[in-house]
Amino acid sequence: MSRNLILGAGLSSLVVLAALLSFVWTPYDYAALNIPAKLQTPNGQHWFGTDHFGRDMFSMIMVGARTSIAVALLAVGIGMSLGVPLGLTAAARKGSWLDELIMRGNDLVFAFPSLVIAILITAVFGAGAVNAIIAIGIFNIPVFARITRGAALSLWEREFILAARVAGKGAARISAEHILPNVANLLIVQGTIQFSLGILAEAGLSYVGLGAQPPTPSWGRMLADAQTMVSFAPHLALIPGLAIILTVLGLNLMGDGLRDWLDPRLRVART
Amino acid sequence: MKRFVKQGFVSGLALSAALIAGAAWAKDDITIAMQLEPPHLDPTSAAAQAIDSVVYVNIFEGLTRFMGDGSIVPALAESWEISEDGTVYTFKLHEGVTFHDGSAMDAEDVKFSLDRARAEDSANAQKALFAGIDSVDVVDPLTVKVTLTEPNGNFLFNMAWGDAVIVAPESIETIKTAPVGTGPYTFGEWVQGDKIVLNRNTGYWGDQPALAQATFKFISDPTAAFAAMMAEDVDVFTGFPAPENLPQFEADPRFQVLVGSTEGETILSTNNKQAPFDNVKVRQAMAHAIDRQAIIDGAMFGYGTPIGTHFAPHNPAYVDLTGNSAYDPDKAKALLAEAGLPDGFETTLHLPPPSYARRGGEIIAAQLAEVGIKAEIINVEWAQWLETVFKGKNFGLTIVSHTEPMDIGIYARPEYYFQYDNPAFQELMTTLNSTTDPDKRTELMQQAQRIISEDYVNGYLFQLAALSVAKAGVQGLWANAPTAATDLSAISWSE
Numbered sequence: 001m002s003r004n005l006i007l008g009a010g011l012s013s014l015v016v017l018a019a020l021l022s023f024v025w026t027p028y029d030y031a032a033l034n035i036p037a038k039l040q041t042p043n044g045q046h047w048f049g050t051d052h053f054g055r056d057m058f059s060m061i062m063v064g065a066r067t068s069i070a071v072a073l074l075a076v077g078i079g080m081s082l083g084v085p086l087g088l089t090a091a092a093r094k095g096s097w098l099d100e101l102i103m104r105g106n107d108l109v110f111a112f113p114s115l116v117i118a119i120l121i122t123a124v125f126g127a128g129a130v131n132a133i134i135a136i137g138i139f140n141i142p143v144f145a146r147i148t149r150g151a152a153l154s155l156w157e158r159e160f161i162l163a164a165r166v167a168g169k170g171a172a173r174i175s176a177e178h179i180l181p182n183v184a185n186l187l188i189v190q191g192t193i194q195f196s197l198g199i200l201a202e203a204g205l206s207y208v209g210l211g212a213q214p215p216t217p218s219w220g221r222m223l224a225d226a227q228t229m230v231s232f233a234p235h236l237a238l239i240p241g242l243a244i245i246l247t248v249l250g251l252n253l254m255g256d257g258l259r260d261w262l263d264p265r266l267r268v269a270r271t
Numbered sequence: 272m273k274r275f276v277k278q279g280f281v282s283g284l285a286l287s288a289a290l291i292a293g294a295a296w297a298k299d300d301i302t303i304a305m306q307l308e309p310p311h312l313d314p315t316s317a318a319a320q321a322i323d324s325v326v327y328v329n330i331f332e333g334l335t336r337f338m339g340d341g342s343i344v345p346a347l348a349e350s351w352e353i354s355e356d357g358t359v360y361t362f363k364l365h366e367g368v369t370f371h372d373g374s375a376m377d378a379e380d381v382k383f384s385l386d387r388a389r390a391e392d393s394a395n396a397q398k399a400l401f402a403g404i405d406s407v408d409v410v411d412p413l414t415v416k417v418t419l420t421e422p423n424g425n426f427l428f429n430m431a432w433g434d435a436v437i438v439a440p441e442s443i444e445t446i447k448t449a450p451v452g453t454g455p456y457t458f459g460e461w462v463q464g465d466k467i468v469l470n471r472n473t474g475y476w477g478d479q480p481a482l483a484q485a486t487f488k489f490i491s492d493p494t495a496a497f498a499a500m501m502a503e504d505v506d507v508f509t510g511f512p513a514p515e516n517l518p519q520f521e522a523d524p525r526f527q528v529l530v531g532s533t534e535g536e537t538i539l540s541t542n543n544k545q546a547p548f549d550n551v552k553v554r555q556a557m558a559h560a561i562d563r564q565a566i567i568d569g570a571m572f573g574y575g576t577p578i579g580t581h582f583a584p585h586n587p588a589y590v591d592l593t594g595n596s597a598y599d600p601d602k603a604k605a606l607l608a609e610a611g612l613p614d615g616f617e618t619t620l621h622l623p624p625p626s627y628a629r630r631g632g633e634i635i636a637a638q639l640a641e642v643g644i645k646a647e648i649i650n651v652e653w654a655q656w657l658e659t660v661f662k663g664k665n666f667g668l669t670i671v672s673h674t675e676p677m678d679i680g681i682y683a684r685p686e687y688y689f690q691y692d693n694p695a696f697q698e699l700m701t702t703l704n705s706t707t708d709p710d711k712r713t714e715l716m717q718q719a720q721r722i723i724s725e726d727y728v729n730g731y732l733f734q735l736a737a738l739s740v741a742k743a744g745v746q747g748l749w750a751n752a753p754t755a756a757t758d759l760s761a762i763s764w765s766e
Contacts (some may be wrong), residue, residue, distance in 0.1 A: 033637045035569040052515065053569050053634065127650065214633050214648050228493045228513040 005257025011250025015243075019065040028056035030063045031215045039233050049235045052225065057235070060217040061243050067129065067218045068247070071211070072198030074133045076191055079140020084187065086141070087148025088179060091156060092171040103149070106142035114139040115204055122210035129212040136201045140194050147190050151183040185262035189255050196251035203244050219244050298764050300484040301745070303757060304496065304505040306512050308464065308489035311447035314433040315388055318396035320674055320755035323433035324509070325467055325487050327756040330371075331436035331452035334362055334381065335427050339761065341585075341676075341753035343431045347376065347453060357422030357707050358405075364413045368476040370439045371457045378415040382407045384437045385417070399680065400429040403704070424707040428677070433754065455480045455760050465489065469759070481763035493626065500526070500740050507741040507748065509757060512626060514572040520740045531737040531750035532585045535672035536578060537627055539635060539730030542666055544690040547616055554727035556606035558596035560642040561635060567733050570630035575733035580724040581679050584734050585751070588716040592724040596731065603642040615643025618667035622648060623656045627735065628670040635670070635730075661688045672735045676754055679716070680704075682723050691728045 022030075027047070034054035042049045048057035090102040118135035125131045152175070155161060164174050205211040206220030214221070219240040226236035309321040314331060328336055328346075336346035345351075348362040368376040387393060389401035403423045408416045419426065429435060442451035450458050455475045459468035467487045471480060488505055490496045493513040499505050500520070511517065520526040539561065547553045567575040576584045579592030607615060622632040629650065636646045646668060651659065660666045673681070683700035685692035696719065703715040724731070737752040747761040 031637060031640075033565065033569065033634060035565045035634075038569065052630070053637075209650055213650070215636060228497060229515050231497070231516070231519060 002257045002260050004253045005261055008250050008253025008255070008257050011246055012254050015065050015247045015250065016069065018062045019069050022059070022062035022066050026056075026059035026062050028059045030055065030059040030217055032056075039229070039236075041233075041235055048239050049233075051222070051236055052229060052233075057222075057239055060222060061219070061239060064217040064219045064222060064240065065243070065247070067206075067212045067216060068199045068202050068244075071129055071133050071136065071202040072195050075136035075140055075198045075201075076194050078133070078137030079144050079194060080187065080191060083141040083144025083146075084148050084180070087145040087150075088152055088175040090145065090149045091152030091179070092175050094153060094156070102145065106145050109139065109142045115201060118201060118205055119208065119210060122205065127210040127213060129216070132202055132205050132211045135205070136198050139201075140198070143190065143194060144187065147186060148183055151186050152179045155179050155182055185258075189259040189262065192251055192255035192258060196248045196255070199244065199247055199251070298744075299482055300486070301482050301507065301759075301762060301764075302486045302488055302505045303507045303509060304488045304490050304499060305509050305757075306489070306491050306496070308491075309467075312450045312458070312461070312467075313446045314436055315384070315438060316394035316396070316447075323755040324757050325469075326450060326452070326454075327433040327436070327754070328454060329456040329469055329485075329757065329759050330450050330454045330458055331433070331438065332454050333430055333432070333436045335431040337431050337676075337754045337756065339749035339751060339753070339758065341751065343428055346431075347381075347437055348430075351427075357424075358419045360417045360419070360426060361410070362415050362417070364415065365476055366413060368453050369474060370442070370453055371451045371472060371474075372439065372442065373474075374439060374441070375412075376437065376439070376453050377412040378409040379412070380437055380439060381415045382409050383440045385435075387438070387443075388435065395434055397432060397434040397675075400432055400435055421705045422707050423704055424709075424712055425677070425704065431754075432676075433756070456485065459484070478760070480760040482759060485759050487757070503742065507739065507745055507762075509737075509739045509748075511738045511740050514574045514626070514736075514738060517572070517574070517738060517740070525743055527741050527743050527745070529737070529739040529741065529748060529750040530574060531739075531752065532576070532583065533672075533674060533735045533737045533752040534583055534676040534678070534754065535674040535735030535752075536581050536583065536678075537575070537631070537670065537672040537732045537735050538581065539732060540660075540666075540669045540671055540689045541729050542664065542668070542689060543692070543728060544664070545667060547610065547612060548618075548667065550610050551727060552606050552610035553612065553616075554730075555596075556603040556610065556642065557639065557644065558603075558727045558730055559599045559606065560603040560644065561596070561638055561730055561732070562598040563593070563732055564598075565638070566631050566634050569634050570627055571733070571736065574736040574738060575627075576736075578731045578734050580720040580731055581673070581682065581729070582716070582720045583676075586677075588713045588720075590717050590720050592720060593731075595724045596727065600638075600642050607642060607644075613643075615645065617645045617647065620646040620648050621656060621660050621666045621669040622650050623653055623669075623671060624650075625672070627672060631670050631732065635668075664688050664690060668730075670732070674735070674752075674755065679719050679723070682719070682728060689729060691723070691726075693722070693726065696722050 037050055038052055038054040040046055040050040046056050048061060051057055086102050090099045093099050121135040122131045161174060161178055164178055202211055203220035206218040207224045211220055212218040222240040223237055230237045305324055307321040309325055310317060310319050312322060312326055314322045314326055332346045334346060334348040335343050338344055347365055347368060349365045350363045352361045370376055385407045388395045389404055403419045405418045405420045410416050439451050455472050456469040457472045459470045461467045469485045471483045490499055496508055496512055497516045500508050517528050521528045541548045541554055563577040567573060577593050578584060579595050582589050620632055620636055622628045632648055636648055639646050660669050680700055681687050682691050683697040699719055706712050706715060739748060741748055744764050746765050747763055749758055
């Protein structure tokens with residue numbers, strides 16, 4: 001295992017642990033206002049200080065991690081569960097009208113700047129975490145469809161697939177039993193990267209007020225709230241900013257490390 | 272030699288300082304920033320405060336006008352006589368007043384303006400101001416007679432509003448984009464989304480103002496507002512949107528901070544027709560669940576005066592009724608139980624963009640949650656707010672600042688968006704409008720304040736503070752905002 005993978009997995013699991021822990025314990029109630037104690041810099045009682053309402057920043061970051069992870073995870077889930085079957089079908093029916101339809105549909109979605117469409121979706125259907133998930137999820141579909149199709153196409157040329165066909169297996173069964181397991185590691189790597197992009201997208205949407213609505217904490221909105229206070233309370237912006245950076249960095253390192261570790265060609269080279 | 276060089280350097284410094292001072296002295300233009308851009312420039316056909324902030328007493332003038340201290344003084348009307356029974360006002364107009372297009376302003380224009388404002392199809396946002404006018408008659412070119420259906424103690428005050436300014440009949444077509452008025456400034460240019468430029472009117476009938484040119488710049492983002500002021504890109508920011516940044520300006524000798532009062536009663540507007548808000552016990556419970564000081568400190572960083580009714584605290588007739596709705600969560604819970612809602616209820620809280628609403632709303636939602644009321648926060652833009660809340664009346668709770676002066680009369684309008692329908696109050700307002708005796712008026716106004724306070728019509732939060740930041744050399748700015756206005760004639764640069 002590479003150093004990247006260890007570092008990335010460490011950072012990511014730290015964030016996931018914080019999010020999981022927040023279900024059972026946070027140092028303070030994340031929604032409890034305490035105006036007289038507002039704008040404290042990090043100290044013994046409030047490890048990350050307090051915000052402009054006197055809420056405990058550490059608790060908010062923990063619960064914010066939960067929001068970010070939930071949105072990104074579900075969005076990746078949508079992308080995978082729809083994109084992978086689409087990609088497998090397109091590969092199995094290579095060159096057919098179905099393949100064309102799926103791939104041109106992908107191009108169509110790809111052609112739009114994702115964040116702009118996400119803003120459109122949330123503006124039309126209302127701001128909120130659920131709509132953010134759907135908006136980000138839609139843009140994950142073509143990513144997974146394309147990567148699945150690309151990898152599956154080369155697999156379809158291989159002898160073991162030919163053997164399966166000779167044995168009388170149908171395209172759907174071959175896709176599920178032979179193709180999917182062989183593209184799984186690619187999907188895991190891509191999933192990790194899409195996950196980090198999802199966290200960024202969620203932060204971006206809630207920064208413009210279209211993500212999770214108050215009082216649910218979200219890193220992006222914490223940044224937006226802190227904007228006018230940067231000059232006298234920089235920790236309000238630094239802390240959620242660092243949380244986003246470290247999470248995205250961790251996930252990207254992990255994705256990178258996973259690719260090195262899982263890639264069959266590199267694996268051959270190692271052994 | 273060294274000493275000589277040093278001296279030369281020092282005197283050079285002094286010289287350049289003198290030059291800079293000279294330049295400052297010669298400065299006769301100003302850039303004033305504000306948050307909202309006007310939708311158009313006709314103050315007589317829209318409620319948008321941003322219009323008045325640019326044009327009132329700069330481009331357009333009325334018969335009377337507001338001064339910075341809230342007093343009403345003659346403007347285009349030089350003097351007036353009021354008939355014995357208080358129903359006939361005879362205005363004597365200033366001589367030699369011309370519109371910016373060169374045409375003379377006379378009694379015909381006054382008649383045209385008032386008739387236009389009170390017409391059936393008028394788009395005036397404050398038609399109630401003109402409701403009592405029975406007829407407007409031209410006596411001679413400089414005399415106009417206004418007959419009221421009944422005495423109205425507020426009439427001269429009403430005529431001072433931006434909605435009652437005198438306009439030229441021939442300029443109505445283009446008034447929204449190229450306004451023509453009688454004021455000390457003429458319309459220069461409007462770069463949409465950026466700025467409006469006004470120039471000194473050299474043919475002005477009154478005293479020539481000190482500033483030759485004024486530029487209004489529109490900066491909606493609070494962060495950009497702070498940056499523009501700090502970088503000295505603008506000279507003045509009226510209605511500064513980020514109260515949290517004011518201590519920094521106060522500590523900086525380059526700037527001055529003006530904190531004054533506005534007519535903005537910031538309230539938790541409640542849909543009085545919607546269950547469970549139709550029950551006064553529920554409204555009272557909410558009033559006791561709210562901690563005003565926490566909202567003022569948390570949302571406005573301490574700027575604002577607590578109010579217990581819909582009335583400006585700087586008004587002499589104001590009664591402090593904050594005690595009626597003192598912060599007492601236990602009492603709130605007891606009242607909810609009495610109303611048959613011991614577990615609270617769910618509702619919506621629509622929040623328009625200003626920070627008093629967005630931040631105040633988060634605090635109020637948390638305070639209401641303490642007593643079991645779950646208010647779902649819905650952030651909306653102004654257009655959406657006007658559509659859903661103000662016109663559609665499709666809301667539970669909302670936070671908004673009512674910035675019109677002396678607007679307690681809105682509680683006498685059952686169709687107004689919070690839908691308070693109390694015949695006793697409506698009758699009181701009718702009596703108030705026809706009363707001219709000052710002592711009697713004060714008494715009636717205090718009675719009105721008590722009724723709405725004890726009926727807990729809305730959650731009364733605080734009086735919005737007028738927050739302005741200006742460069743240290745700017746003088747004559749209005750600290751208070753008795754009406755939306757930027758009185759350019761009063762502004763000058765100190766030496």
